[in-house]
Amino acid sequence: MIDFGYTLTRDRQLDYDRGDFRYLKLVKSLEPSMDLCIGCGSCTATCSAAGFTNFNIRRLHTVIRRGDPESIKAELKKCMFCGKCQLVCPRGVNLRNLILAMNRAIEILG
Amino acid sequence: MDNTVIVIGGGISGLTAAGMLAQQGLDVTLLEKENETGGHLARWDRLFPDRKKASEVLDFAMEGLNKVKIVTGVAITGISRQDHEFTVSTNLRDSGYGMQDAGYQSPVPSPQSPVPSTQSPVPSPQSQYTASALLVATGFDLFEARKKEEYGYGIYNNVITSADLEEQFKSGRKVLTSEGKTPGRIGFIHCVGSRDEKVGNLYCSKICCVTGVKQAIELKEMFPESEVFNFYMDLRMFDRHFEELYYEAQQKWGVSFIRGRLSECSENPDGSIILKTEDTLTGKPLKMTVDLLVLLSGFVPSGGTRGISKMLGLQEGTDGFINSADQHSQNNLSGIEGVFLAGAIKGPISVSESVADARAAAAQIACYLSSFKVTND
Amino acid sequence: MIKFNLFVLPFSLGLIYIVTSIVMHYYRWIKALPAVDKVKLSAGIRTPSKVLASLKEIFLEGLIHRKLWKRNPLLGYMHMSFAFGWFLLIVMGNLESRVYHGAYINAPYYPIFLKFFIHDRLVLFFEIFTVPAFFRFIMDFLLLFVLSGLVLAWIKRKQSKWFGMKQTTMHNFFDRVALSCLWLIFPMRLLAESYTAGYFHGGGGFLTQNLGNLLVMITPGPAELIAYFFWWTYSLVLGLFFIMMPYSRYMHIPSELLLIVFRHCGIQPRKWGSSFSDLEVRSCSRCGVCIDACQLNFAAGINTIQAVYLIRSQREQYIPENIAQTCMLCGRCQEACPVGIKIDSLRLIKRREIGSGQVSDFSYLTNPHPGFADVVYFAGCMSQLTPSIPIAMEGIFKEAGINYLFIDRNGSICCGRPLMLAGKDKQANELIEFNKTLIRQTRAKLLVTSCPICYKVFREEYNLPIRIQHHSQYLLELVKDGKIALQSQHRRVVYHDPCDLGRGGNIYQAPRELLGKISDLEPVEKDRTNALCCGGSLALMGTSMRTKDEVTLDALESLLAGDPDILVTACPLCKKTFSKLSKTEVRDIAELVYDAIPSRKTRIAGTVKDPEVVIS
């Protein structure tokens, strides 16, 4: 192997066909209302943690839907569980439980 | 001024207006370029949001048309006007021409139209019709999906349009891929030919959003195991019960919605289609293989609309659709005395709106012919 | 005198079994107590006042069932007749046996089956004032007393409503066997004693003798054999009941006795569980009072997760996750529990097990100096969604001339309680440390919060060296100190007790007193300890939003039955939750107080009418 002074970059593209949907399956079974998200972002807008850091709950569960759970593992730890998100969701997504479910999924599936 | 009216266009708007006018005792002639009346609706299976059979709506419109003189299969070659009288000249059309003109590439042979045109007198090759009022209801064509070359319609076997899908629904057959397989994953692409500067259409075709949701549900019903994705830019659920249908698609049917416009697609060796889009909600480019891709074609002014518009000198908007005298209060007036507008000639419109608009137009024509002023001038 | 018959064996074996079992259980529970609790226990049992208090409670709750009486007299009587009646039967039976047998120690079965061994002749009228006759009378009376309870128990099976219970517990196999035995014990005793008395023409009291005479007359066959059969049956069901007891709900009887002692010695539930909690689990009588108390049951139709089922699954060593998570932790069942089991603690123990495997990362939090003030105001994160609360509070602070600091004006670090409710105490502690530092830095003497959720955790977990008040307390104090003057608006209001403020913080009076000054406070059916949860509880996980809405709607129906002008609460979460579904205006007590300051200089643009106009 030769070091040319540069390396192959990882493709940012989500390859849905090779996605990891084990997390989605588990999370969905724990909180089916996740399907109802319309991506409005009010959950993130009201989020206590998002006031301090780039934590984005709307994005996190969307990423799980896309089969790309790896990127959320570190992010999810930032949630303070205050529950404001579920109070503002216009679609009645049970967001606090959804976060809990994602945590469970990561706990179970690693 | 006598009580004669010519309705140009035998789609749902033209039929509804003609029926209304005839029931008010007016002498109505309806000219239709196709050999059958019914327009787009005749090729559609079910309507949003309640999935009513399109044929039922059409049947309803056809009731009370027995006094209407319906002439089908004619091309209008000229319209002249003397005082209050319009003369419309027609010529017989080559029957095969109409389908191509509509930009409608049907993968399956069109089933027999539900509306037999028994009333049609056999028109002589060249005819003339006169009337005191004209109702132009020449409607729209579906955007020719082939123009979005990168979407591969007409090139990749498993790329179809919403109209193709609707015909398959209407035929009652299972929707299969070109390889004859059950589609495991299906993609719907919204805004094909709409809201797209690159095809010259800045406007929203408005009804494709809910059509995509409706068809997604219908495919999920047909194939509960399949995954259905809608790729959208916005979902404009503008009318009553539409948002609920969207909710139902998510909650009951598990249809997925990805916000991102398809950039391009290509074909796999097995005939499946690779989509490239951005999932704008995660901010990442996304690649996905689907077995069947449905393009939700938008509205464009129909060939008939363009032709009649030129003959009459109607006001065309920048989008090619016809401007009415006033979008708010005189939306059925063309600005030319005695010439009225109804339906999708004025832009994208749903069936229910077309029916209401056609009735409004009929009422205005009746007023006009009884010399009751409905305009401000 | 014959003092033995083979039929006493089942009873005797059962008795030996249950006594051994209880002793072993007691030993295990005490042995497994954490060292601190052991010290408390040994000190407690040497303190006469604590022992007396324990005995008093054992008498009142274990025998008389005072709490059940309060809840429903029929229910109370039923339980009392069983417990107290049986207890007296045993005591009196023992005394009675002394009459016939002078020994200090009788075999335990002897008083129980006394009538089998002793056959008095038929007594003459004047002899009823003799000692044996007195006992015959009293024993029959007590038996009747117990049997009356039994009849009620049968009725309760069919008509639980009459007993103030809408739903009763679903029982398991051992429970059913034990219950059947229990129901058979006293009828068998009645039959055995009656037949015996009837056959020997004597020895029975007013009940057994007369019934016995009648039975012997109408039943064919040898009465002595029939009686003997019933003595056997009586012994068998007693023995079987004792053997079933450790495996059934009836173990609650001996367990509760020890629990009462533990409690009087000051032993508390521990976060990660201890033998105290095990004892609590065994002390549950599975009466099902908690099922009726649970809003998830009566408002949302969820009837598998209530305390009784949590405890049962705990006894079976496996708590399904949904039982642990599906609960609002509102504390209503805890208030209703006749045994006084700390159910929320039990549930949280399980949640901590579930939540402990997950880690958090709050490294993004920063700790800038908040500034100095006399009073720190912590609105709580939920108040950001009900901005009229902090606006009113700030207006009042200004009006009263308080040197205050709105510490979470620009968004708060969560108080930590929501994490705790999810069983994530470790993570919560990180947030607590952050907030503690922030609050301490202000050098304030008082912390006022608008959120009962924060209030509870501030008081219980923060160990702050300053006073902590919920704004309802604080505002009342301001009024009493003359810092603000209020003028009643005479609006008809009802007050909703937020769970964490009422049952959680024991603050019931302050908001009522405050509201009394500024409005016409009307009563509601369920208030104070019996108040309903709004349904918005952050503790409730794993249910749909619809379930929450059902709870909210039910609570609203109850609260708004009198069609008040305003529904007042003292919690931003309750306000937000109610506002979603209430047709009646929902406001926080702080807003009302602010409106009631006639002289106030500050205004909330567009939200509050000019006070003069309102007063007129």
Added chain:
Amino acid sequence: MKPEGKRQIWDEYQKDIADDNYFYVRSCVRQNFFPGAEKTFLRYMKQLGRNVFENPSHTTCSGIGYHSDIVPFETAMTMVARQFALMTEAGYENFVTSCITSFGLYTEILETWEHFPKVEEQTRVHLRNATGREFLKPKNLAHASDVTFKLRKEIADAGRYRLVNQDTGEPIRVVEHIGCHYSRMFPNKGVGGAEYPYVLVGMIEEWGGEVIDYPERRHCCGFGFRQYLVKANRGYSVSASKKKFDSMKPYKPELILTNCPGCPMFLDRWQYAISEMEGTTYGENGQGIPVMTYEELAGLILGYDPWDLGLQVHQVPVEPLLEKMGIPYDPEKKFLDIDGNFIGKPKSPSFLKFY
């Protein structure tokens, strides 16, 4: 795939390409990348009896600087105007560029002038002030691949070899790669449009090969100017090429045909780089996929000696393809210059099969 659908699109994107008398401008970088390519173009144009004129004082079009954000558009327009002036002075009207980026830039400038005549006037002033030259706009602007496309039948007729495997009789499987600046910006300026360009497909089909489409066909080769020119970004460049290779690999292509200066360079060199970085090769048996320009391929078809075409400077050896097509070559002469001197043999790569 519905071929008729593609044909319909190809029919729509027809382009006028002059038949003779071309003013030819070279690429500034190609002669370093694949020095034989442009020479081969001139050679077969001569063979086919076409008049191609070159002015040695022509310069870069400055597109490489323009696309690297270091040459302003005004400067680029003035330099392009000078090229046109040279053409005008030589009495030519048909402008042919060797480079795709040049072609794109010329097109972009001509379109700009058409829509903004003032800009054209200003450019004329700039050119006049700088050089005193005047110019006429070309009547016909074509890329050299357009011209080759136009002459593809003549080349096939004059050719000695075809894109056919001599052993099996099967057509050679070719993937084509069009330079991004060819028709992406102005689809109607390219043969076949932007989505399914026909310019190389036409040659491959005419010369007997089989075109294969693959999912990442449209993807950029990875050059991207800045991506390559700044070393820190080079990983991005190689990753883009890798994406294409990964996508085409299942289709087992035997040749990559290109029409741009950068594309063959990177599709060729990066195959080596990737093989050294992670040991992956994309052809059969550890071989790479040979990469050629259309001129080199036309030269092979016409029977020119492979080493005269400069194929020895390709990083991915072309010998397997030559053998399949039945084109004789002398391995001994691979590394000899025109005068027969040994120019040195590169070190054998670790993974990529080398000859």
